[in-house]
Amino acid sequence: MTERRPPPKLPPHTTRVRRLALFWVLNAALAAGILVFALR
Amino acid sequence: MPAAALILFYLLIALAPLALAAGRGRPPRPVMDEIASGMAMVAFAILLMEFVLSGRFRSISGRVGLDVTMRFHQLLARTALVLALAHPFLYTLPFARPLPFDPTRQLTLTFAAEGLVTGVLAFVLLPGFVILSIARDRIGWRYETWRLAHGLGALAIAVLVLIHARHAGRYSADPQLAGLWAVLTAAAVLSLAHVYLLKPLLARRRPWEVTGLRQLAERTWEVVLSPRGHEGISYRAGQFAWIRIGAPVFSLRENPFSIASAPGEGKDLRFVIKELGDFTATLSGIPLGTRAHVDGPHGNLVLEGRQGSGIAFIAGGVGIAPMLSLLRQLEIDGDPRPTVLVYGNRHAGQIACTEDLARMRRQHRTEVVQVLSEPPQGWEGERGMVDAALIARLFTEARHRDWLYVLCGPAPMMEGVEEALLDLGVAPRQIISERFQHD
Numbered sequence: 001m002t003e004r005r006p007p008p009k010l011p012p013h014t015t016r017v018r019r020l021a022l023f024w025v026l027n028a029a030l031a032a033g034i035l036v037f038a039l040r
Numbered sequence: 041m042p043a044a045a046l047i048l049f050y051l052l053i054a055l056a057p058l059a060l061a062a063g064r065g066r067p068p069r070p071v072m073d074e075i076a077s078g079m080a081m082v083a084f085a086i087l088l089m090e091f092v093l094s095g096r097f098r099s100i101s102g103r104v105g106l107d108v109t110m111r112f113h114q115l116l117a118r119t120a121l122v123l124a125l126a127h128p129f130l131y132t133l134p135f136a137r138p139l140p141f142d143p144t145r146q147l148t149l150t151f152a153a154e155g156l157v158t159g160v161l162a163f164v165l166l167p168g169f170v171i172l173s174i175a176r177d178r179i180g181w182r183y184e185t186w187r188l189a190h191g192l193g194a195l196a197i198a199v200l201v202l203i204h205a206r207h208a209g210r211y212s213a214d215p216q217l218a219g220l221w222a223v224l225t226a227a228a229v230l231s232l233a234h235v236y237l238l239k240p241l242l243a244r245r246r247p248w249e250v251t252g253l254r255q256l257a258e259r260t261w262e263v264v265l266s267p268r269g270h271e272g273i274s275y276r277a278g279q280f281a282w283i284r285i286g287a288p289v290f291s292l293r294e295n296p297f298s299i300a301s302a303p304g305e306g307k308d309l310r311f312v313i314k315e316l317g318d319f320t321a322t323l324s325g326i327p328l329g330t331r332a333h334v335d336g337p338h339g340n341l342v343l344e345g346r347q348g349s350g351i352a353f354i355a356g357g358v359g360i361a362p363m364l365s366l367l368r369q370l371e372i373d374g375d376p377r378p379t380v381l382v383y384g385n386r387h388a389g390q391i392a393c394t395e396d397l398a399r400m401r402r403q404h405r406t407e408v409v410q411v412l413s414e415p416p417q418g419w420e421g422e423r424g425m426v427d428a429a430l431i432a433r434l435f436t437e438a439r440h441r442d443w444l445y446v447l448c449g450p451a452p453m454m455e456g457v458e459e460a461l462l463d464l465g466v467a468p469r470q471i472i473s474e475r476f477q478h479d
């Protein structure tokens with residue numbers, strides 16, 4: 001019988017990282033907007 | 041999804057100045073100069089939107105929650121700061137008086153005193169302002185003083201930046217963009233007026249009165265407010281309100297507290313309040329009949345619109361307040377789902393609302409798990425902290441995977457519990473929480 005592996009552990013502070021992800025997505029979108037504006 | 045729509049709307053406004061500036065069809069300047077102007081315009085748009093993201097608008101915080109609204113307010117302030125501070129250093133064009141053959145200012149930067157002085161002032165004030173906000177709890181000001189300084193300081197900086205943009209910017213004097221700045225500045229000023237003038241004026245017409253006050257546990261009080269001459273507020277279990285007790289409507293002595301009563305119990309509002317600082321420490325001496333004002337309901341720590349085959353309430357200390365409301369309403373509604381309440385405190389003298397807990401056990405068959413980190417001799421409940429180990433032990437069964445988890449308590453407890461639940465395979469949307477402290 002094969003041994004069942006425990007589910008992979010999430011890295012610590014997953015929730016905080018997950019919340020910050022949205023912030024960085026927003027920042028990236030703003031940066032992209034500025035670049036498009038500058039390179040028009 | 042309304043939250044996603046809000047974020048898109050935010051992006052749209054933050055980038056609108058760039059679209060309007062580009063729409064004028066001016067000849068381009070060196071890329072670095074355009075990036076600098078672009079950064080400055082986005083920073084200003086963010087700055088003006090910070091006023092609206094201040095947490096007092098139900099249409100925003102009611103959708104995404106106060107925690108998320110405040111966190112965005114705090115994080116985006118940092119984005120605006122970085123953009124604003126970096127932009128002056130990116131310009132490559134020389135400062136000079138306008139050249140007669142360069143009407144669109146493609147070759148020089150504006151050298152007008154109004155633009156420079158206001159820009160330099162804002163440049164110096166903005167970082168100080170942000171540091172003062174981040175270090176709020178460490179600078180030792182009263183919260184009310186800080187709040188007033190924060191509102192007025194932000195307004196002063198916004199006005200400086202408005203003048204700076206108008207005089208130093210290549211684009212901001214154009215009618216369309218000037219119009220956008222006017223609209224956003226008006227929105228900022230109106231949101232201040234809304235919180236500091238309109239809400240107090242409305243509150244004056246809907247007074248409340250302290251009709252109950254008793255000590256529940258060590259440094260923990262129950263306060264009951266009853267509406268006088270009106271119908272009270274219509275709220276959902278788990279929401280909170282800003283309340284002002286025995287202070288004039290225009291005073292800044294206003295604090296947020298979760299409503300611990302349930303909508304189904306009637307019009308009176310019950311609060312469970314822990315003595316902590318200057319307002320809460322005066323509670324014990326408040327006479328019955330004292331005038332109060334209530335601004336609410338706010339917040340979205342609510343069960344409506346959420347799924348779960350059972351519900352676990354995990355509270356630390358005074359974080360029990362919203363749980364009482366939620367559990368009481370389930371009891372009134374005769375909700376058939378199983379419920380567990382995990383309630384952590386340091387010692388037995390801090391356990392509040394024992395009658396409510398007993399009633400929940402008896403009538404709603406709620407499983408109440410009491411946790412003490414300094415238990416007395418013979419304590420039969422759990423020992424230690426409300427931490428990952430305890431959660432992993434309590435919610436191991438497969439049926440717990442799709443329960444709903446409601447968290448309220450000290451930040452380290454909530455973070456630990458959240459991690460533990462995610463580790464157990466609970467989906468993030470099944471975990472909802474509210475912070476009492478926005479640091």
Ligand SMILES: Cc1cc2nc3c(=O)[nH]c(=O)nc-3n(C[C@H](O)[C@H](O)[C@H](O)COP(=O)(O)OP(=O)(O)OC[C@H]3O[C@@H](n4cnc5c(N)ncnc54)[C@H](O)[C@@H]3O)c2cc1C
Pocket residue numbers: 106177182183184280294295296297298299311312313314315316317318319320321339358361362474475476477478
């Ligand atoms: C959504 C929410 C719900 C809350 N529910 C409860 C509850 O049910 N029971 C309870 O005991 N506590 C609750 N709190 C915490 C409560 O608001 C603070 O403990 C209280 O405002 C402290 O006021 P103070 O004047 O006694 O202390 P201070 O010494 O003036 O303040 C201590 C800290 O409390 C916070 N605070 C103070 N005034 C305000 C304010 N006007 N707005 C926002 N934060 C403020 C600040 O972080 C401040 O640093 C809640 C907080 C929030 C945000």
